[in-house]
Amino acid sequence: MASWEAESVLVGALRVFLASGFHTATIGELEQATGAAWSELRALYGDKEGLFLAAIEQRLLTLTAGALDAREVEAVAELLRCVPAAGSSVMLRAQHREVLRRLTRLADAAAGR
Numbered sequence: 001m002a003s004w005e006a007e008s009v010l011v012g013a014l015r016v017f018l019a020s021g022f023h024t025a026t027i028g029e030l031e032q033a034t035g036a037a038w039s040e041l042r043a044l045y046g047d048k049e050g051l052f053l054a055a056i057e058q059r060l061l062t063l064t065a066g067a068l069d070a071r072e073v074e075a076v077a078e079l080l081r082c083v084p085a086a087g088s089s090v091m092l093r094a095q096h097r098e099v100l101r102r103l104t105r106l107a108d109a110a111a112g113r
Contacts, residue, residue, distance in 0.1 A: 012034040
């Protein structure tokens with residue numbers, strides 16, 4: 001998958017997660033929004049949580065590179081706080097914590113703190 005395709009997949013996935021929430025987002029919704037079959041998404045991201053974290057990370061990179069929208073940062077941070085990291089692999093738990101730390105810093109910067 002080309003990098004622009006991967007970015008498009010992650011943007012589509014994040015739209016679904018923001019609209020539906022992590023737990024209620026369905027595989028069908030993710031397939032439709034990304035234009036990729038679930039088998040391809042699983043091969044690239046492992047599982048639903050891996051796709052979610054990759055989509056959040058991509059959005060963080062975009063936010064960091066451009067102007068910060070405080071409301072969007074807060075919405076993404078709130079969504080990420082709802083994802084249970086306890087049942088995840090050690091690597092995903094560490095990634096989850098790091099993404100939360102980065103979101104907190106972005107939210108603070110956007111709020112002028």
